[in-house]
Amino acid sequence: MTGHNHFRLGLVLLMAPLLIWLLSLIFIPHIDMLFLSLSEKVAPRVYETGLSNYAAFFNEPLYWNTFARTAVMSILATFLTLLIGFPVSYYIAKMVRGRVRAFLFIMCMIPFWVSELVRTFGWMILLRETGVISSFLVFTGLSEGPVELLYNDVTIMVGLVYTSMLFMVVPLVTTLDSLDDSLVEAGYDLGGNGLRVLRKVIIPHAMPGIVSGCIVVFMLSLGNYLTPVLLGGKDSMWFTEQIYTQFITRFNWEQGAAFGFLLLILSSLIVWGGLKITRQTLSNTMG
């Protein structure tokens, strides 16, 4: 009996840091946010419980559109990151060995040693109207006047793909690394061409890496704040920006909290939908 109790106590103590962490930093704030999101402001200092903050999201097309736009852009960014990241990862995992491989891997990581803010400002210095690229175009005579390359959707997309590339490359390199070369050779030996081997051997094997990379990149893009706001300028319209505004400049915490929960629910739904479509399961991907 006492031995059993000891075991339980030990387990509880070992789990304590994790539990305290989860409880105090994730669980309790979320409960608090949930209550906050359910209180509607009827007049100054007068609050009632109700769903009007959630209703505002669906009734005001502006919020709804902002979310849809954020989701579509994030999905596109995820897709582009995969498209660019896959060949890169394949090259690192399969085509090169030893030092070159470590070097290339480090090169992918180096940009992430500086903060996201600095990286984004880097893009701004390059792309602004009086920036490096614009000046170069004018200098070489390719363009007659300065060109504004900032503040549009393409710039946001470039920024998003750039900031999330590493999170696609790392899981892909790991899964591709575990693919036995002989399987690829066997594919060719059995008469498959490059495309067929890619489709039937490499991609199925890399699927868990692709899916986990996609989930991470999608969530990062959706939750990104700096990149869309700084590179998108006056038309950025990002949902996290909307949440930030509600909290910080509008003092409308109730609305902000509701938006926060909607983002959590809707993004989970999108990921769930993505898993269903690709016939993957979460445990499969993470395992």
Added chain:
Amino acid sequence: MLKFKSTLSSVLVAGAFLATSVSGAQAETLRLLTWGGYAPDNVIELFKKETGIDVEVTKSNNEDMISKLRATGGAGFDLAQPSQDRIAGAQFEYDIYKPLDLSKIEAGQFISSMLEGTKSNTTVDGKIYGVPHIWGTSGLIVDKSKAGSVKDYTDLCSDAVAGKVSYRLKRPTLIGFAFSMGMDPFAAYGDTAAYQKILDAVEAKLISCKSNVKAYWSGGDALMNLIRSGEVTAAMAWDTGGWKLNQDMADVTFVAPKSGALGWIDTFALPRKTKAEDAAYKWINFVMQPKIAAMITASAGNFTASKGADEYAEDALKARFQDSFPPEAIDNIKWYPPVPAGIEDLEGKVLDRVKAASSN
């Protein structure tokens, strides 16, 4: 979103820890929530020499001050400097400030008209929450060589400055445009329906001229950068910004708009859970001495409510002030009346819609 939420909660937790740890009795510290330039290092040093109190400065803005104090119920700072029009509404809604004990403030150091005005504007339930510190205006910063035609807020929508305009997507922009479109938003403060009508008109105007805008600025430095590079030639901004640029770009200066510059007064207010009240009063009395006030004017670029500080102010700054403000422009300054609770919600919706509108 997860990232955002966890950052927010960790900031709150960190803030709570900070608040408890600072309360321990070490050397006395005054935690000041203020604007850039309002507490320059040389003044802090002099204050420390005289009183032995350290001053810990956190730079902020009106919305941020209210958010920060709201998050902690008025804890974490010992003295704050919100604008006088933003105190009554915020106090009424969130109860974040503590009434001032005016007997601890040397009223003789203040310009009396400004002191009385601020006192009456920051009164809630018969208690006074603010005394004036620094005042100034917001209006237009214009590069006269390239955008000389800009004389009023609505001129920012003209074709002459297409794509070269910047302003903040905040309430001063709405108010400024309303005045320049011939309406009086301050008179409609008490009447929600009339105010909404004004906001609707301003919203339509701002959306129709969104394509003129280069970027909405949010920090003073970002705006300076845009104007210095020549990417922006006309902007809505504070007077000091224009005067600062004027020092190295002769063509750029602050212009008081035809419909009137908007006048603000930043105050001293005690957060509700201030832990160093005496130090706060000492700081107020210290910085309102004419000589010290002049040092703050030199750093912030704006004049103070300290009586007699003008004598010590830099001549160049006075000249710039007189250049931007001929006497009739001073009389035309529209001073912000206290913002009633509730109308910021209406303004927020308008600003959201302008932000979300497509620019063509």
